[in-house]
Amino acid sequence: MISAENPLPAVARDATSDAPPFELFHFGFSICSHKVRAVLSELGLEFGSNQFAGPTKYENYTPEYVRLRLQSDVAKTSKFVSGFSGASSVDDDGFDPLVVPTLVDNQAGKVLADSKLICLYLVNTYGGGHDLLPDDLKDRILQEMDVVDQTPHVALLYGADPEGDTRPTDIQSRMPGIHQIKFESIKGHMSSVQGDANLMAAYKAKLEKEKNAEAFVVDGTAMQDATQLAERLIADLETTLQASTGTWLFDDRFTLADLVWGVSLLRLDYLGKSQFWDGDTPRPNVKAYYQRLAARPCLINAIVDWPGSRKRLQTS
Known part of the structure; x- marks a missing residue:
């Protein structure tokens, strides 16, 4: 069980016999999992870590996990994803029924999906004493x-x-052909759930999304647009930080906005995109902001030191 006293699992995939208040189903490397783990850490909330083996095993494609995820409110009220924008916004792209994270609140008997909604739920429901989402x-x-x-x-x-x-x-070496592995895994599970209309709809939506993703990531124009968009958003962040009179986005008040930006900047840095703030067009406010965020304990626990989060671990 993950707690303030035990912030990291002893191994990448750690079973527990305890009965924690939350069960988190996640990947070490998933950026959406990073957000939820960081919020849990910032709030000091204990949780059971159910860490799936990452690519190319795709344990999160199993019918058992998809059934769990489909119990969430967002799954019941959102359209399934089909296209691929390069991002992972449920609001813009639709609900992906096969991704992580999914959180089970054992105390409330709720299943929650979509990292944004999970983070907001945790802050609104269990954030007493932490002002991550002040009304003003x-x-x-x-x-x-x-x-x-x-x-x-x-x-x-x-x-x-x-x-x-x-x-x-x-x-770079692992990505060529990775979508074909996804297709094979999805189709394999589809063959085992032919009589379940809900699961079939979920798998068909995921298959369509991944076909679009496969085409997107080898399209030079699409990738150039994606890269330019990411840098524009960093330029906008520089402008926002210039207006702040303190350490964080909103002066000296650390909020959920800073936390998710920390997750984003860590991922961009990992992907070699620190040039967005430390390259030919320096953005000194973003650079200093990133350095402060990278020292935040919740981000160290959830990402920097979390097994499998920034380096590939051998899992079995």
Whole structure:
């Protein structure tokens, strides 16, 4: 069980016999999982870590997990995803029934999906003593969360920048053919759930999305647009930080907006995109902001030191 006293699992995939208040189903490397783990850490909430083996095993494609995820309110009220924008916003792209994270609140008997909604739920329900979403800043914080959700992190992970591939060499070598592995896994599970209309709809939507993603990440124009969009959003962040009189986005008040921006900047740095703030067009406010965020304990626990989060771990 993950707690303030035990912030990291002993191994990448850690079973527990305890009965924690929350069960988190996640990947070590997933940026959406990073957001939820960081909020849990910032709030000091204990949770059971159910960490799936990442690519190419795709344990999150199993019918058992998809059934769990479909119990969430957002699954029942949102259209399924089909297209691919390069980002991972449920509001813009639709609900992906096969991704992580999913959180089970054992105390409330609720299943929650979509990292943005999970983060907001945790802060609103269990955030006593932590002012991550103050009323007077709520609208502005939500706007910043939407910007982070619209950042094409997924495209920049799976596809190369046409002007030079800055991703880690391990990532570069693993991405060719990865969508074919996804297709095979999805189709294999589809063959086992032919009589379940809900699961079939979920798998068909995911298959359509991944076909679109496969085409997107090898399209030079699409990838150039994604890279330029990500840098424009960093330029906008520089402007926002210039207006702040303190350490964080909103002066000296650390909020949920700062937390999710920290997750985003860590991922962009990992993908070799620190040039957005430390390259030919320096953005000193973003650079200093990133350095402060990278030292935040919740981000260290949830990302920097979390097994499998920034380096590929051997899992079995």
